[in-house]
Amino acid sequence: MYTHQELETMIQQCSRCPLSQSRKQPVIGRGSLKADIMFVAEAPGAQEDVQGIPFVGPAGRVLDILLASAGLTRQDVYITNIIKCHPPGNRDPKPEEQEACIPFLRAETTLLRPPVIVCLGRIAAQKLIDPQFKITRQHGTWVHRKGYWMTAVYHPSAILRDPSKLEETKKDFQSIIQKLQEIEESKYPL
Numbered sequence: 001m002y003t004h005q006e007l008e009t010m011i012q013q014c015s016r017c018p019l020s021q022s023r024k025q026p027v028i029g030r031g032s033l034k035a036d037i038m039f040v041a042e043a044p045g046a047q048e049d050v051q052g053i054p055f056v057g058p059a060g061r062v063l064d065i066l067l068a069s070a071g072l073t074r075q076d077v078y079i080t081n082i083i084k085c086h087p088p089g090n091r092d093p094k095p096e097e098q099e100a101c102i103p104f105l106r107a108e109t110t111l112l113r114p115p116v117i118v119c120l121g122r123i124a125a126q127k128l129i130d131p132q133f134k135i136t137r138q139h140g141t142w143v144h145r146k147g148y149w150m151t152a153v154y155h156p157s158a159i160l161r162d163p164s165k166l167e168e169t170k171k172d173f174q175s176i177i178q179k180l181q182e183i184e185e186s187k188y189p190l
């Protein structure tokens, strides 16, 4: 198992796909390495590319609102992406870029072993939960896979484009807290 620092160095030095040529900085996940919740989005945006930190742009402000609505801060959770380098023009990550980068996400997951993984948006949900995942219909639903409880919510950028999605996403965040309580209670059945 790699330490977070080792992973960061490997990601800094990575040239597994052409995005390593166009990126300014790779963006490894941030937050608590003891977090019960790991959020996985798709790829760093333009501001993340400059700062090397996930969700520092406008979508990050929406994410902070959602976290706060569930009584959480960034220090309580871990936030990362399927791919660690910004795709030019903010296009969707290509399948081969996702494949090249997924070992880093696996290593982050092995390091944290979070009971709950939350996909932020369709791209992450289709990579981690189901290639046919329909975010409009299936957000807020849960699957249990390989020891992880997994769900997906709208990507904060989708809420920026359509603020009417904010309230239902707050409800999905409540269901995350509820799931953690259920997991905790199931450890002590009496």
Ligand code: URA
Binding pocket: 027, 041, 042, 043, 044, 045, 048, 053, 054, 055, 056, 057, 059, 081
């Ligand atoms: N959007 C993402 O999908 N990831 C980030 O880190 C920032 C914005």
